[in-house]
Amino acid sequence: MSVLPSDEHRMIQSTVREFATRELLPIAADLDQNCRFPREALTRAADLGLMGMTVPEEYGGAGMDMMAYVLAQEELARACAGFQAIVGVNNSLVCEPILRWGSEEQKRRYLPDLAAGRRLGCYCLTEPTSGSDAMSLRTSAVHRDGQWHLSGTKIFVTSGAEADLCLVYARSEREPGARGISAFLVEKSFPGISVGKAEKKLGIRCTSTTEIVLDDCRVPEENLLGERGQGGRIALATLDGGRISVAAQAVGIARACLEEAAAYAQQRQQFGRPIGEFQAVRWTLADAATRLEAARLLTHRAADLRQRGLPCAREAAMAKVFASETAMWTAHKAVQIFGGYGYTQDYPLERYFRDAKITEIYEGTSEIQRLVIARNLLARS
Amino acid sequence: MPDILVVATAPLGTLSRSSLELVAGAHAIRGPLGLGVTGLLLGTGPGLATAPQALHEHGVARVLRVDHPLLTVGESDAYLRALEQVARRENPEIILVSADTMGRDLAVRLAWRLGAALVTECSDLASADGAVVASRQVYGGRAVATLAVTRRPAVLSLKPRSLDAPAPDPVAGSVEDLSVELQQGELSSRVREVLREQSDVGLEDAQVVIGGGRGMGGPEGFAQLGELASVLGGAVGASRPPADSGWVPLTWQVGQTGKTIRPALYMAVGISGATQHVAGVSGSRLIVAINRDAEAPIFSVAHLGIVADYKEIVPALVAKIREMRGQ
Amino acid sequence: MNVVVCLKQVVDPELPAKDFAMDPGTQRQVREGRPLVISTYDENALEVALQLKDASGAGVKVLTLGAQAAVGDAIRLALAMGADEAVVVDDALAPERAGAEKARMLAAAIRRMGSVDLILTGCESADWVERVVAPLLAEDLGVACVTFVSRIESRDGAPVVRRMVEDGHHLVEVRLPAVLSITSDESNRPRLPKVKDIMAAKRKPVQTWAPADLVLTATSDPASGVEVRQVVVPERTSRCEFLTGEPPELVEALVQRLRDQKLL
Numbered sequence: 001m002s003v004l005p006s007d008e009h010r011m012i013q014s015t016v017r018e019f020a021t022r023e024l025l026p027i028a029a030d031l032d033q034n035c036r037f038p039r040e041a042l043t044r045a046a047d048l049g050l051m052g053m054t055v056p057e058e059y060g061g062a063g064m065d066m067m068a069y070v071l072a073q074e075e076l077a078r079a080c081a082g083f084q085a086i087v088g089v090n091n092s093l094v095c096e097p098i099l100r101w102g103s104e105e106q107k108r109r110y111l112p113d114l115a116a117g118r119r120l121g122c123y124c125l126t127e128p129t130s131g132s133d134a135m136s137l138r139t140s141a142v143h144r145d146g147q148w149h150l151s152g153t154k155i156f157v158t159s160g161a162e163a164d165l166c167l168v169y170a171r172s173e174r175e176p177g178a179r180g181i182s183a184f185l186v187e188k189s190f191p192g193i194s195v196g197k198a199e200k201k202l203g204i205r206c207t208s209t210t211e212i213v214l215d216d217c218r219v220p221e222e223n224l225l226g227e228r229g230q231g232g233r234i235a236l237a238t239l240d241g242g243r244i245s246v247a248a249q250a251v252g253i254a255r256a257c258l259e260e261a262a263a264y265a266q267q268r269q270q271f272g273r274p275i276g277e278f279q280a281v282r283w284t285l286a287d288a289a290t291r292l293e294a295a296r297l298l299t300h301r302a303a304d305l306r307q308r309g310l311p312c313a314r315e316a317a318m319a320k321v322f323a324s325e326t327a328m329w330t331a332h333k334a335v336q337i338f339g340g341y342g343y344t345q346d347y348p349l350e351r352y353f354r355d356a357k358i359t360e361i362y363e364g365t366s367e368i369q370r371l372v373i374a375r376n377l378l379a380r381s
Numbered sequence: 382m383p384d385i386l387v388v389a390t391a392p393l394g395t396l397s398r399s400s401l402e403l404v405a406g407a408h409a410i411r412g413p414l415g416l417g418v419t420g421l422l423l424g425t426g427p428g429l430a431t432a433p434q435a436l437h438e439h440g441v442a443r444v445l446r447v448d449h450p451l452l453t454v455g456e457s458d459a460y461l462r463a464l465e466q467v468a469r470r471e472n473p474e475i476i477l478v479s480a481d482t483m484g485r486d487l488a489v490r491l492a493w494r495l496g497a498a499l500v501t502e503c504s505d506l507a508s509a510d511g512a513v514v515a516s517r518q519v520y521g522g523r524a525v526a527t528l529a530v531t532r533r534p535a536v537l538s539l540k541p542r543s544l545d546a547p548a549p550d551p552v553a554g555s556v557e558d559l560s561v562e563l564q565q566g567e568l569s570s571r572v573r574e575v576l577r578e579q580s581d582v583g584l585e586d587a588q589v590v591i592g593g594g595r596g597m598g599g600p601e602g603f604a605q606l607g608e609l610a611s612v613l614g615g616a617v618g619a620s621r622p623p624a625d626s627g628w629v630p631l632t633w634q635v636g637q638t639g640k641t642i643r644p645a646l647y648m649a650v651g652i653s654g655a656t657q658h659v660a661g662v663s664g665s666r667l668i669v670a671i672n673r674d675a676e677a678p679i680f681s682v683a684h685l686g687i688v689a690d691y692k693e694i695v696p697a698l699v700a701k702i703r704e705m706r707g708q
Numbered sequence: 709m710n711v712v713v714c715l716k717q718v719v720d721p722e723l724p725a726k727d728f729a730m731d732p733g734t735q736r737q738v739r740e741g742r743p744l745v746i747s748t749y750d751e752n753a754l755e756v757a758l759q760l761k762d763a764s765g766a767g768v769k770v771l772t773l774g775a776q777a778a779v780g781d782a783i784r785l786a787l788a789m790g791a792d793e794a795v796v797v798d799d800a801l802a803p804e805r806a807g808a809e810k811a812r813m814l815a816a817a818i819r820r821m822g823s824v825d826l827i828l829t830g831c832e833s834a835d836w837v838e839r840v841v842a843p844l845l846a847e848d849l850g851v852a853c854v855t856f857v858s859r860i861e862s863r864d865g866a867p868v869v870r871r872m873v874e875d876g877h878h879l880v881e882v883r884l885p886a887v888l889s890i891t892s893d894e895s896n897r898p899r900l901p902k903v904k905d906i907m908a909a910k911r912k913p914v915q916t917w918a919p920a921d922l923v924l925t926a927t928s929d930p931a932s933g934v935e936v937r938q939v940v941v942p943e944r945t946s947r948c949e950f951l952t953g954e955p956p957e958l959v960e961a962l963v964q965r966l967r968d969q970k971l972l
Contacts, residue, residue, distance in 0.1 A: 049903035062903035267675035489843035499930035532933020569852030574879040627894035693955040
C-alpha cells in the first residue's frame with residue numbers, strides 16, 4: 001500500500017480543505033451553540049460532489065476511491081465534526097449499500113438525488129432494545145397485499161429530521177438474528193413513517209438525532225434492498241465502511257485538537273516563556289502527534305483494503321477503535337493544555353471534546369470493535 | 382542638455398503629491414548623470430494654469446504643458462498617445478512616471494513604443510557609473526532587488542509614497558504649451574463613468590491608520606476599528622481578505638496591490654502580516670500589531686506587539702482614550 | 709468568444725518566513741521543496757474567464773510558461789476549475805526570466821493560438837511584482853489594454869470593465885481584442901473545483917510547445933539594458949516589543965506608549 005497520496009488525492013484533499021476553511025470553520029461554533037442544521041453548506045458540499053463521493057459518475061457521483069474519501073472526510077471533520085457526520089451517513093450508510101446491494105433500477109432512482117443533495121439519507125438500525133446487539137432488532141416487516149408493512153421504532157437516527165430517504169432494517173423472516181432481517185428503502189413520503197423525539201446531545205449538535213417511528217408504514221415491493229433475509233449481511237458489511245468513515249472523523253477531530261494545542265503552546269506564556277517549552281507539554285504534544293499519525297495510517301490501510309475489495313472488517317474495527325480513542329485522549333489533553341480557556345466557549349476545544357465522544361459509541365461501540373477484532377484474530381489462529 | 386522627463390498630473394488643479402515624489406527622484410540622479418529635468422504636465426481644464434508653479438517651486442525650471450479635452454480622468458489610452466508624441470519630440474534620456482493606477486500601464490506601454498528600457502514599481506532611485514540604479518521590493522516585501530539600467534532611453538515608474546516630497550527650491554521657470562494629435566475614434570478604451578467611493582479621511586494622507594484583517598471575522602468588527610480611528614483622528618484600512626470577502630470596500634485595501642501608506646501610527650488588528658500587506662505599510666513610523674497568534678508574521682515588522690483577541694483590547698482602548706480626554 | 713488566461717506558478721507567497729530563501733546564483737527565490745501555487749491574481753483572472761464561459765459559452769484556454777514537470781498541478785487545477793484546454797510552453801528557465809521576456813514569449817504563444825478575443829492575466833504576480841505582463845502583451849499583440857479590472861460588465865453589448873482606482877473605480881469601455889489584468893474582488897473569488905472535475909481534468913487536452921516553436925517579436929525589448937545587480941533579504945532583527953499582562957494592563961501600556969510617541 002502506498003502511504004503517499006497520489007496527485008489526484010492531494011488535489012481533492014486540498015479542495016475539500018479549502019471548502020472546509022471557507023464554508024465550515026466560520027460557522028462551526030454557531031452551528032454547535034444553536035443546534036443549527038447546516039443546510040446551505042450541505043448544498044455547496046453537494047455542488048462539489050461531496051454527498052456521493054464514492055458513487056460512480058454514471059449515477060451522478062464524484063467517482064472517488066476510498067483513499068480520497070477518507071482524506072476528504074478528515075478535512076471536513078477537522079472543521080466541523082457534525083457536518084462530517086451528516087455527510088458520512090449519506091455517503092457510507094446510504095449511498096454505499098444502495099451501490100453494493102441495490103438493483104439497477106434502485107440505483108438510478110436514488111443515487112443521483114442523493115449525490116446531488118436533492119435527497120438526504122439516514123440509517124435506521126438501532127432500536128430502544130437493540131443497540132450493540134443490533135441483530136436482535138424487533139421492527140417487523142410483513143409482506144401483505146403486494147407491499148410491505150413495517151412497524152417499530154428506530155432511535156438515534158442521524159439526520160432523522162431532515163432526511164428524505166431512510167434505510168430501515170426490519171425483521172421479515174421467522175429466523176431470529178441476522179438471517180431474519182431485510183433492508184428497506186423507505187421514503188419519508190410513504191404513509192406510516194414519522195419523526196419522533198429529537199435528542200438533545202452532548203456533541204455534534206448541528207445534526208439531528210431522532211426517533212423514526214414506523215406505524216404500519218407501507219413500503220412498495222421494489223423498495224426491498226437486496227434479498228429477503230439479506231438485511232443482516234447488508235447491515236454488517238455497511239458498518240465496515242461506516243467505521244472507516246467514523247475513523248476518519250475521529251482523525252479529523254484529533255488533528256483539530258493537536259493543531260490548536262500546538263499553536264497555543266507556542267503563544268501562551270507563563271513563568272516567562274511559552275508553555276510549549278515545558279517538557280510536560282512537549283511530551284503530550286509528541287504523544288498526540290504520534291497517535292494521530294497511527295490513527296490516520298490505520299484508517300488509510302482499512303480504506304485501501306476496502307478499495308481493493310479485500311476483507312477489511314478487522315482493519316476497519318481497529319481503525320475505528322484506535323482513532324476514536326485517540327480523538328478522546330487528544331481532546332482531553334488539548335483542553336488541559338488550554339487550561340481555563342479550554343473550558344470556555346471562546347475556544348473550540350470544548351466543542352472538540354464534546355464531539356469526540358460520539359466516535360467511541362456510534363457505528364459500533366469500542367467494545368464491539370474489540371469483539372470484532374478478537375473474533376477475527378482467534379478465528380484465524 | 383539631455384533630460385529627465387517627469388510626467389506630472391494635477392487632478393483637481395493642484396500638482397499631485399506623487400508628481401512631487403517623481404521630482405525628488407529626478408533631483409536625486411540628475412547631478413551624477415549630468416542631466417537636466419523637465420516637467421511634463423498632462424491633462425485638461427483650468428487647473429493646469431497654476432500647476433506649473435508648483436514644479437517651479439521645486440527646482441524644475443522647464444515645464445511642458447499639454448492641455449487637451451480628451452485628457453480627462455482615467456483616459457489611459459489618450460494619455461499614452463499624448464505622452465508618446467511628446468517623448469518622440471523631446472527625446473528625453475529618462476522618463477519618470479508615477480506607478481499609480483494610471484501610470485502603471487502608461488509607463489510600460491510607453492517603454493514598448495519607444496523601444497526603451499523599463500523598470501517598474503521602483504521604491505528608490507540612485508545612480509552609479511552613469512547608470513540609473515533602482516530599488517524595488519519583491520516577494521511581497523521580503524526582499525529588495527537592485528537593478529541597474531545602462532540603456533537609454535529608459536522609463537521608470539515610481540511607487541507612490543516611496544520617496545519624500547522634495548525640499549522647496551524655487552527657480553525662475555518657463556511654461557511651454559505643446560499640442561498633440563488625439564482622435565476620440567482612435568482610442569482603444571474610453572472611460573464611461575467615474576465612480577468615487579466616500580471616505581472621510583483619505584487613507585493615503587492619514588497620520589493614523591487602523592487596519593483590519595481576516596481576524597476581524599466579518600464586517601461588524603470594522604465598526605470597532607472605525608471608533609478607534611475616530612478617537613485617534615485617523616482612517617480605517619484593511620488587508621486583502623476582508624476586501625475580497627466584501628466586508629469592506631476595495632478602496633480600503635492597504636498593501637502591495639492596494640494603497641501604500643506611511644502614517645505616523647499604523648495599527649494592524651487581526652492581520653496575519655503575510656507578504657503583500659506588509660509591503661504596503663512597512664514605512665509607517667510606529668507599527669502596533671494586535672493578533673491572537675504569537676507566530677503571526679506581522680510581529681516581525683511591528684514595533685509593538687500585543688498577543689490578544691482584539692475584542693479584548695480595542696473597545697477598552699477606545700474607552701480609555703475617551704476617558705483621558707474627559708469625554 | 710475565445711478567452712486565454714495566462715497563469716504563472718509561483719512559490720506559495722504565504723510561505724512561513726523561515727522557509728523563504730534566495731538563491732544567489734539565479735538571484736531568485738529558492739523553489740526546491742517549496743509548495744507551488746497559481747499566482748494569486750491569476751486565479752481571479754481564471755475565475756473571471758470561467759464566469760464568461762458560464763454566462764455565454766466562451767471557450768477558455770489557459771497558457772503557462774514553465775518546466776512541464778513543475779506546472780502540472782497548476783494546469784490540472786485550472787482544468788478542474790473549468791478551463792477547456794491548456795498550453796504549456798515548456799521552459800525550465802522561466803522562473804529566472806525578466807517579466808518583459810516572458811511577456812514576449814506569451815505573446816508569441818498567443819499568436820500561435822489563432823483567434824483570441826480576450827486575454828486575462830493577474831494584475832501582478834505574487835513574486836516579482838513588476839506588473840508588466842498585461843500591458844506588454846497588449847503592445848506586442850497590438851490590442852487594447854485595461855489593468856486592475858475587478859469585473860467585466862456588459863453595457864448594451866459593448867464590453868465594459870470595472871477598473872479599480874485609488875478612490876473608487878472607473879467603468880471603461882474597451883475595444884476587443886483586449887488584454888485585461890484582473891484584481892481580486894468579491895465577485896471573482898476563485899471557485900473550488902468539483903471533485904469529478906478534478907478527475908476529469910486528466911482527460912482535457914494539454915499541448916506542450918518548446919520555446920523554439922515561438923516566433924518572438926523583434927521590435928522592442930524593455931528588459932535589455934536592465935540588469936539585476938543584487939537581491940537582498942534585509943536583516944530582520946526581532947525588534948518587536950511584546951507588551952505583557954492581562955487586557956487592562958495591555959491597554960494601559962499601549963496608551964502610555966502612544967503618549968510617549970506623541971500620538972495621543
